[in-house]
Amino acid sequence: MIMKNYIKKMITKFYFLGFGILSFLTISCENELNINSDPNNSTKVPISTLLTASEVSIAYTLGGDATRIPASIVQHYAGHRGQPLEYAQYDITPSSTDGLWKSSYDALYDLKSIEKEGTKSNDMVYVGISQLLQAYTFSVLTDVFGDIPFTQSLLGSSNITPAYDTQESIYTALLALIDKGINNVKLNAGKKPTNDDVIYGGNIIKWEKFGNSLKLRLYNHLSKKNPTQALAFLNTNPSLILSNTDNAKVNFVDNAANANPIYQFDVLSGRKDNAVCSTIVNKMKSLNDPRVPVYFNPVANNSAGQAGKYLGNIPGGDTDDSGENLFSRVGSAYASVDSPVMFISAAEVNFIKSEIYFRANDLINSKASYENAITLDFSSIGVIGINTYLLDSQVAFDNTLSRIMEQKWITMFQSSYESFVDWRRTGFPVLTPPITNRTNSVIPRRLSYPQIEINVNNKSLSDGPGIPIPYQTLKTRVWWDVQ
Numbered sequence: 037m038i039m040k041n042y043i044k045k046m047i048t049k050f051y052f053l054g055f056g057i058l059s060f061l062t063i064s065c066e067n068e069l070n071i072n073s074d075p076n077n078s079t080k081v082p083i084s085t086l087l088t089a090s091e092v093s094i095a096y097t098l099g100g101d102a103t104r105i106p107a108s109i110v111q112h113y114a115g116h117r118g119q120p121l122e123y124a125q126y127d128i129t130p131s132s133t134d135g136l137w138k139s140s141y142d143a144l145y146d147l148k149s150i151e152k153e154g155t156k157s158n159d160m161v162y163v164g165i166s167q168l169l170q171a172y173t174f175s176v177l178t179d180v181f182g183d184i185p186f187t188q189s190l191l192g193s194s195n196i197t198p199a200y201d202t203q204e205s206i207y208t209a210l211l212a213l214i215d216k217g218i219n220n221v222k223l224n225a226g227k228k229p230t231n232d233d234v235i236y237g238g239n240i241i242k243w244e245k246f247g248n249s250l251k252l253r254l255y256n257h258l259s260k261k262n263p264t265q266a267l268a269f270l271n272t273n274p275s276l277i278l279s280n281t282d283n284a285k286v287n288f289v290d291n292a293a294n295a296n297p298i299y300q301f302d303v304l305s306g307r308k309d310n311a312v313c314s315t316i317v318n319k320m321k322s323l324n325d326p327r328v329p330v331y332f333n334p335v336a337n338n339s340a341g342q343a344g345k346y347l348g349n350i351p352g353g354d355t356d357d358s359g360e361n362l363f364s365r366v367g368s369a370y371a372s373v374d375s376p377v378m379f380i381s382a383a384e385v386n387f388i389k390s391e392i393y394f395r396a397n398d399l400i401n402s403k404a405s406y407e408n409a410i411t412l413d414f415s416s417i418g419v420i421g422i423n424t425y426l427l428d429s430q431v432a433f434d435n436t437l438s439r440i441m442e443q444k445w446i447t448m449f450q451s452s453y454e455s456f457v458d459w460r461r462t463g464f465p466v467l468t469p470p471i472t473n474r475t476n477s478v479i480p481r482r483l484s485y486p487q488i489e490i491n492v493n494n495k496s497l498s499d500g501p502g503i504p505i506p507y508q509t510l511k512t513r514v515w516w517d518v519q
Contacts, residue, residue, distance in 0.1 A: 164220030200500025352470025
C-alpha cells in the first residue's frame with residue numbers, strides 16, 4: 037500500500053507526463069486491487085490527488101476490459117487469437133473478468149475516500165463529484181454482472197466479505213446517489229477542483245449536466261421494466277450534455293508511456309491479436325459511412341494483397357493475423373496514442389432522447405434528436421459529409437426503433453458496454469452468434485463473476501446470485517433484462 041499511495045501522490049503532479057504510472061500501478065499492485073482490500077491508507081492521500089487517480093483509473097477500465105469483452109459480444113471487435121479470440125467465441129470465464137472487477141472497485145475505494153474526507157472538511161464539490169462517479173462506476177458493474185456488492189462493498193477491513201445487493205435495489209440507490217451528487221456539487225462549498233479534475237476542471241454546471249445525463253441513461257436502461265420513467269424525467273427539462281463541449285471524457289497524452297488504453301493494448305503490447313469485427317465494418321461500408329477511415333485502420337501489410345482495405349474478422353474467426361495482413365484494427369478516433377476515453381457524450385444523450393421520444397410516439401422530436409446525435413458524433417471526431425449521410429435512404433430516420441439503435445450501435449463503438457445494454461434491451465442490431473462458441477449459440481447476456489470473488493468471497497456469492505456455472509451463467513438475464 038505504501039507504493040500505491042506514493043504513486044497516487046505523483047499522479048497529479050505529473051499528470052501530463054505520468055499516465056504510465058497508473059498502468060504500472062495496475063500491473064505491479066494487481067493482487068491488492070480487489071474488493072477485499074483495505075482502503076484506509078488511501079484516506080491519507082489528498083482528495084485532489086485521489087480525484088485525478090480515480091478519474092484516470094476509471095478511464096483505463098472503460099477503455100480496457102469494460103470495452104474489450106462487451107465489444108466482442110456486440111460485434112464491434114473480433115479478435116483472431118489469444119484472449120480476444122476467446123471473448124469473440126464466448127469463452128468468457130471467471131478469470132476473464134478479474135481485471136474489470138478489481139480495477140473498478142479500486143477506483144470506487146478512492147472515490148469513497150474522497151466522499152468521506154470531503155464531507156469532514158466541507159469540500160462539497162469534491163464530495164458531489166465523487167458521488168456522481170461512484171454512481172457511474174457502480175452502474176457499469178451492475179449492468180454487466182447483475183447483482184453485485186454495493187451496500188457493504190466499500191467498508192474495507194470492517195467487512196472483507198461484503199454481501200451482494202440485488203440489481204433492483206442498486207438502481208434505486210444509484211438514482212438517489214446521483215441526486216445527492218448533483219446537490220452537493222451545486223452547494224459550491226469548500227475547496228474547488230481545478231486541474232486535478234481531469235474531466236471538467238471543476239466546472240459545476242458541467243458536472244450537473246453529467247449527473248442528469250447519467251440519470252437519463254439509467255432510466256432508459258429500465259425501458260423494459262418501467263417504460264415511462266425516462267420520459268417523465270426528460271419532461272422535467274433537466275440540464276443535459278447536449279453539446280460536444282460538455283462531453284465527459286479523459287484526454288490522454290501523445291506519449292507512449294501515457295497512451296490511450298486501446299493503443300496500449302493493440303499497439304504497445306505487441307500482442308497483435310485483436311481485430312475489429314466484420315459485422316460493424318461491413319455495415320458502415322454498406323452505408324458509405326464517412327467515419328470508416330477514423331473508426332478503423334486499414335489493413336497494414338500486403339502479403340495477402342489486402343493492404344489499404346477496411347476489413348473485419350468474422351465473429352469467432354481464428355485465422356491468425358499476427359502479421360496484420362488480413363484485418364483492420366481500431367482507428368485513430370479511439371485508438372491513437374492520445375485519443376480520449378468517453379464517459380458520456382452529447383451524441384449518446386441525443387440517441388437516448390430519440391429512443392425515449394420514439395417510445396412516446398413523438399416522432400418529430402425523435403427524428404430531430406436522432407439527426408442531432410449523428411451530427412454530433414461526426415463533429416466530435418472531425419468528420420465531414422453529414423448532410424449527404426443523413427439523406428441516404430439507409431440512414432435517414434424511418435420511424436423505426438431498429439434504425440435508431442443501429443446508428444447508436446455504430447456511434448457507441450467507443451463505449452461497447454453501453455451497446456451491450458442496448459442490445460439486451462432492444463434486440464438491435466440483430467446479431468448472429470459465431471459458428472464456434474461456448475454457449476450453444478446463445479449470445480451472452482451478462483459476464484461471469486470473477487475468480488477472485490469465487491476464491492475470497494465465496495459464501496456471499498453463494499448466498500447471493502450464486503457461484504457462476506461455466507458458460508451457463510453467461511446466458512442468464514440481469515434484473516432489467518426481462519423477456
